[in-house]
Amino acid sequence: MPLLLLPRTLLFPYPKLKIPKRPMATMGTTTAQPPRARLRGVVFDMDGTLTVPVIDFAAMYRAVLGEDEYVRIKAENPYGIDILHHIENWSPEKQRKAYDIIAEFERQGSDRLQIMPGAAELCGFLDSKNIRRGLITRNVNAAVDLFRDRFSLSFSPALSREFRPYKPDPSPLLHICSAWEVKPSEVMMVGDSLKDDVACGKRAGAVACLLDENGRYDSPEYANVEFKPDFKVTSLREVHTLLEAHFDLSP
Numbered sequence: 001m002p003l004l005l006l007p008r009t010l011l012f013p014y015p016k017l018k019i020p021k022r023p024m025a026t027m028g029t030t031t032a033q034p035p036r037a038r039l040r041g042v043v044f045d046m047d048g049t050l051t052v053p054v055i056d057f058a059a060m061y062r063a064v065l066g067e068d069e070y071v072r073i074k075a076e077n078p079y080g081i082d083i084l085h086h087i088e089n090w091s092p093e094k095q096r097k098a099y100d101i102i103a104e105f106e107r108q109g110s111d112r113l114q115i116m117p118g119a120a121e122l123c124g125f126l127d128s129k130n131i132r133r134g135l136i137t138r139n140v141n142a143a144v145d146l147f148r149d150r151f152s153l154s155f156s157p158a159l160s161r162e163f164r165p166y167k168p169d170p171s172p173l174l175h176i177c178s179a180w181e182v183k184p185s186e187v188m189m190v191g192d193s194l195k196d197d198v199a200c201g202k203r204a205g206a207v208a209c210l211l212d213e214n215g216r217y218d219s220p221e222y223a224n225v226e227f228k229p230d231f232k233v234t235s236l237r238e239v240h241t242l243l244e245a246h247f248d249l250s251p
Helices: 057-065 067-076 083-089 092-111 119-128 141-151 171-180 194-204 236-246
Strands: 041-044 132-136 187-191 207-211 231-233
Touching (some): 041 171, 057 067, 057 083, 119 132, 171 194, 187 236, 207 236
Parallel strands (some): 041 132, 041 187, 187 207, 207 231
16 A cells, blocks of 8 residues: 655644754853942931931921911921921011021031931041042031031031022032032932932932931832932941942942
């Protein structure tokens, strides 16, 4: 009986699958890691970041605004009250009284000034790597001078609220980047305020690191803020660790 030959299409009704060849791993080789971002400067907030928080800001706002106005404005601004911005349009006399109240709270805070744990060590580490250190605060220049003299830590540039516009406007951070002749993306802003420090850093195009000692910003009310930090730490000692882990610290 003759052998019946079937067409090839009937013997193999489905097209042959092509399995891509994968290169074989070579002994002793590792997957290439993406290059680390270069970091050439760190800019710090002062109150609550380089210093232990001692100013009762809620009490200050109540003293400036009055209880009813404070409650109303706080309800409209759940992420925090920008008292300096709020009083800008007040009459000169009303502004003077407000600034006097603010200055008194700040003076009381200066009397109890304490350096934040890990601040001196972090600054020493940055110096060892030739990484520049700057400072931006909404406090007055006299407070910056007091901090420098008491703890022998200097920052350059060090911008207080005499520099306008102040945080959260990005202008002071962009001014520092220009003075250093570096890109904002090569600078980290470190602070304890989402609305001031993180917003300033992100608006300028810098890396933003939020210091949140007690987990305050883990609350759901901050889940939808406009500007979120690139990093969040609970101490300045953690900043040292993340710098070494995530950045090229070449000067």
